[in-house]
Amino acid sequence: MGDVLLVMLPALILTAVLWAVATALKPRNFGISEAERYQQELAVKSQAHYAAQVRAAVAARARVEAATRPSQNSQQQSQQADHARSGQLARSASTSAGSQPGHGDALPGVGYLSPQLLLELQSLARSGHKLKAIQLLRQSTHADLKTSKNYVDRL
Numbered sequence: 001m002g003d004v005l006l007v008m009l010p011a012l013i014l015t016a017v018l019w020a021v022a023t024a025l026k027p028r029n030f031g032i033s034e035a036e037r038y039q040q041e042l043a044v045k046s047q048a049h050y051a052a053q054v055r056a057a058v059a060a061r062a063r064v065e066a067a068t069r070p071s072q073n074s075q076q077q078s079q080q081a082d083h084a085r086s087g088q089l090a091r092s093a094s095t096s097a098g099s100q101p102g103h104g105d106a107l108p109g110v111g112y113l114s115p116q117l118l119l120e121l122q123s124l125a126r127s128g129h130k131l132k133a134i135q136l137l138r139q140s141t142h143a144d145l146k147t148s149k150n151y152v153d154r155l
Contacts, residue, residue, distance in 0.1 A: 080115065080119065
């Protein structure tokens with residue numbers, strides 16, 4: 001029995017040492033480290049923040065476009081055209097009642113302004129770009145400066 005212990009004991013010790021060395025040198029797989037986990041969380045938060053900024057920018061752009069572009073609503077356009085026609089009729093009545101041609105506030109050819117041009121002139125005048133509105137009106141109707149200015153001022 002002593003001979004068996006002398007052979008078995010060193011073999012057991014050698015096996016235990018080999019197992020300990022193999023276990024110590026084996027790479028541990030605990031998933032991801034704390035630094036990697038933090039980087040991933042930061043990337044997710046950054047992506048969510050960027051998406052929120054994009055949504056806010058798109059919403060702001062939509063608000064600006066809605067405020068600067070004329071409405072595509074046909075009912076609103078027809079109401080604006082009716083209002084413009086009634087204003088033109090009133091101006092033409094006051095012009096024919098005794099004002100001199102070229103010196104009155106009526107614009108020659110106002111009755112021929114398209115509703116799109118009228119809407120564009122109104123949006124330019126209301127947004128503070130009266131000079132551009134006057135230039136556009138002069139180019140499209142070939143009216144003089146004073147008449148165009150008076151017309152844009154009344155918008």
